[in-house]
């Protein structure tokens with residue numbers, strides 16, 4: 252079994268079910284051992300098939316799914332995870348996250364955590380965590396009974412949204428920060444600073460972005476259905492940026508969120 256969340260994962264948001272099987276399969280064959288999906292993405296069956304067809308032993312792979320924000324009552328959490336477990340069809344799910352906090356905290360986080368603990372007892376999931384939690388919400392969750400089991404807070408981080416305060420608060424609380432939308436909705440590829448640093452190292456702007464996140468001890472989720480992109484993205488783990496590179500990337504922060512649905516918490 253993979254005991255801790257692997258630092259580089261494949262995302263599957265906005266990847267249609269048909270393409271997901273091959274994307275997951277090729278990523279795993281290239282060396283990825285962490286796949287991120289969600290009930291909301293409607294592709295869990297394909298993720299499971301990709302995992303099963305990859306030829307990589309199941310116990311070497313970490314699969315994360317998420318529970319949507321309208322399913323956070325104790326019994327609903329279990330029901331949602333019974334369905335995810337069935338659709339993925341890969342045995343116990345490694346990690347399940349609260350996808351977004353309960354809007355206006357209508358469902359107390361303690362109740363949701365109790366649902367995750369029920370799911371653990373039933374063998375549906377091994378670990379649980381949260382996503383899109385602000386620092387005060389994360390602290391509240393950690394202080395709820397069983398909250399110490401939270402392994403990660405997954406939220407938007409890119410060179411254009413360094414999210415420094417939330418990263419620091421999450422890490423200080425002993426929780427892994429996981430970055431989604433790391434390329435800033437494809438902006439990274441065109442950014443002159445990232446391209447200048449990429450040229451210096453003979454790599455791509457995406458690789459520079461991922462190396463910068465890894466240097467901050469942040470788990471990276473990158474989504475690609477293209478095996479060549481998957482390979483170069485994966486290779487970014489070998490890239491070491493210098494202090495001057497990091498300083499230049501740090502200066503790109505604009506503090507602007509792109510993921511801001513109407514039910515998002517007040518950041």
Ligand SMILES: NC(=O)c1ccc[n+]([C@@H]2O[C@H](COP(=O)([O-])OP(=O)(O)OC[C@H]3O[C@@H](n4cnc5c(N)ncnc54)[C@H](OP(=O)(O)O)[C@@H]3O)[C@@H](O)[C@H]2O)c1
Pocket residue numbers: 261262263264265287288350382383405406430431432433434435436437440455457472473474475476477480481483484510
């Ligand atoms: N918890 C949440 O609320 C939440 C929200 C959003 C996302 N997420 C998770 O985080 C994952 C990552 O976010 P994201 O999907 O926005 O990922 P992303 O990696 O920032 O962007 C994915 C896009 O970038 C392209 N791309 C990737 N590598 C490339 C490269 N080397 N060169 C050129 N284009 C490249 C992909 O196209 P190709 O397929 O052509 O390579 C795809 O269109 C999601 O898939 C999902 O699993 C979670």
